[in-house]
Amino acid sequence: MPKVPLWDLPELPQNQLPLHLQLQKTRVSCNNDAPTNTENVTYSGAYAALGIDNSLRLDEFRNNFKVKVIKLNEEDMEFDLIGIDASIANAFRRILISELPTMAIEKVLVANSSSVVQDEVLAHRLGLIPIKVDPRLFDYMSENDVPNEKNSIVFKLHVKCERKSGERLTVYSHDLEWLPSGSEYVLPTENSSESKPKTYTSFTSSQVSLPEFENNPITVTPGIIISKLAPGQEIELEAHAVKGVGKTHAKWSPVATAWYRMLPEVVLLQDIEDDDAQKLVNKCPVNVFDIEDMGKGVKRATVARPRACTLCRECIREPGWEEKVALRRVKDHFIFTIESTGALPPEVLFTEAVKILEDKCESVITELS
């Protein structure tokens, strides 16, 4: 910022910070070598000497907070959170990745596998397949629990590559069949005089009888290659899926990933005209700048698409350009992107993540009381 004498500073209403302090508080300056002003000024008494209150007032937060949805479909969504702090946005991102529950295959009972893929590798791959079911309909299963229809889902995989075909057979994830009545493999017991033999799961009723699954069978994401079989090879197994969170193992993470970035702000500090303007437009790989015809043959550069800026810093790399173009980021405007794996739609995932943060706060309050 250029040095201005104290008596030339612009007049501002009483409860506003001077402009250079506002810039420091709300913008990250992305300079050529490194970003500066990255710390958030959170302390309530930070500007007490100037008589300005920096504390959080909930009603002010409620008035200033905005959400804008840019893109939304079944698989991913992009939205803006405006007026929130980085620590809370990061908390949402961390919860989305690691603390939202999903269903994933945990136990694999292999009856027969003559494929070249080892059993444990096959089991690992099966665990990573996303299962398209709402995890809120199921309970967690602890070590002492018996697998029943409330806490597990059973899939069966039985494929054989016929000898006469002569070609390799690819085993896809859609070859997994859902068994709503539970496991079909019988537990080895001494007396076989029981009318109904005990299996590896104890389903008291078929999952198909539940209203959520009546016309809506549980499927997995199709088209994922599990293994390949040569003629004569066969795989026969049963896979049991349980509920878990991403913290335990990444297979239970409901998002392909979730990330955010701060809104970039590109400001032209001086008027850039004619040749310089054309050079600037050519430099930017994502076309942030545009040329505006001012009439009388004078062309000026304008910032057309600051949101597309990837902060590659091409426009300020050459010497002398840093005084002409300022690259900044707005500290409280986050562009969130959530990519779901299919279990729940992304807007439901975000709502659940916020609920989980609320639950955490509540548990801290009860612990302290």
Added chain:
Amino acid sequence: MEHGSYKDQSASTFSLAEDHTLANALRFTLNQDPRVSVCGYSIPHPSEARVNIRVQTTGDPAKEVLKDSCQDLMMICQHVRSTFDQAVADFKNNNGSESG
């Protein structure tokens, strides 16, 4: 678990079974409370899910200030949730009517 003094309730360290997710967000809301003079958090060892939150206030008992900050964070979350739901509903209405 609160580690503090019986005589001076305004400064204590709270050891919780949490991680950066909650601790950083709580640190933000604590800092914004005008009764707080010092606050911060540290993780004693990364392999153990434990965080120490230090709160020093200008006189009020630290436990109450921490509870109030948790309440503030809950209000922030509830407001985020309702605004988000509203924004998603608006988006669906606008785009549903355009394509339909």
